Amino acid sequence: MLHYPNLPLGSDLIDAQLPNTQGRIYRFSDFREPVLAIVFMCNHCPYVKGSIAELVRLARRYPGQVAFVAVNPNDYTRYPEDSPQAMDAFVAEHGIPFPYLLDESQEVAKAYGATRTPELFVFDRERKLRYHGRVNDVPKDAAQVQEHTLEIALEALLQGQAPPVGEAPAIGCSIKWKPGNEPNLTIEPTPSAGR
Numbered sequence: 001m002l003h004y005p006n007l008p009l010g011s012d013l014i015d016a017q018l019p020n021t022q023g024r025i026y027r028f029s030d031f032r033e034p035v036l037a038i039v040f041m042c043n044h045c046p047y048v049k050g051s052i053a054e055l056v057r058l059a060r061r062y063p064g065q066v067a068f069v070a071v072n073p074n075d076y077t078r079y080p081e082d083s084p085q086a087m088d089a090f091v092a093e094h095g096i097p098f099p100y101l102l103d104e105s106q107e108v109a110k111a112y113g114a115t116r117t118p119e120l121f122v123f124d125r126e127r128k129l130r131y132h133g134r135v136n137d138v139p140k141d142a143a144q145v146q147e148h149t150l151e152i153a154l155e156a157l158l159q160g161q162a163p164p165v166g167e168a169p170a171i172g173c174s175i176k177w178k179p180g181n182e183p184n185l186t187i188e189p190t191p192s193a194g195r
Contacts, residue, residue: 006113006132009166013127016108018071018101021084026099029127031067035157036123037150039135040103040114042074043090044081045173048118051139052094055118058151059098065158068098073109074117074176082176109175110183119170120150124157131157133168140171 007014013036017027028038039055041048059068074082087100103109112121118139122131131153138144153163177183 006115007121007129009129009132011129013123013129014108014111016111018103018108020099020101021087026069026101028069031069033065033067034125035062035066035154036127037066037068037154038112038121038123039068039070039118040073040109040112040116040121040175041070041118042072042079042082042173042176043086044074044079045117047116047139047172050141051118051135052090052096053142054135054145054148054150056094056096058154059096062154062158066154070096070098070100071103071108072100073103073106073114075106075178075181077178079176106175106178106181113183115175115183116170116172117175118172122150122153122157122163131163131166132170133165134171137168137171 013028015027015029017025019025028036055068058066072082072087076082080086084102091100118135120131120133120135121129124130133149135150136145137147137149149165149168153165156163
């Protein structure tokens with residue numbers, strides 16, 4: 001099985017500083033809200049397009065309680081729909097109220113073990129990872145959503161509780177790595193039957 005090790009639950013925030021499209025630098029550790037939600041996303045992915053309204057709704061629902069920070073790690077030279085200019089248009093089109101940052105080196109996505117867009121990493125007041133995964137169970141079609149997984153996790157954290165589900169596999173497009181920049185994948189042996 002291919003395995004790209006990700007950040008285990010309980011891990012400390014991996015701090016980073018990234019620019020927005022105007023060059024303003026944001027540092028993850030500068031956000032003071034009790035909960036920090038880092039979302040790796042892009043503009044062109046249909047799963048992001050299908051779930052961006054929910055992300056915007058949640059950001060507007062929890063001002064001062066949850067800081068949302070979006071990070072675009074995609075190679076926009078090969079995927080121009082994810083360019084900085086397209087990011088600005090995407091922000092305007094969807095009324096995104098949180099920073100949308102560029103990870104041009106892709107080092108932040110690698111450090112987090114992110115593989116998909118959208119993919120969430122949610123940290124509590126002590127900046128320990130408490131939720132990792134998807135926005136909801138059908139991010140491509142809001143009308144079909146049965147479980148608002150991220151919202152459930154945020155509600156629990158804001159009440160001082162552990163999310164009922166700490167990890168829910170991210171559903172989305174693969175991150176578009178620059179040629180030669182793909183993360184190393186390790187191959188785990190398949191367990192033998194009866195073990």
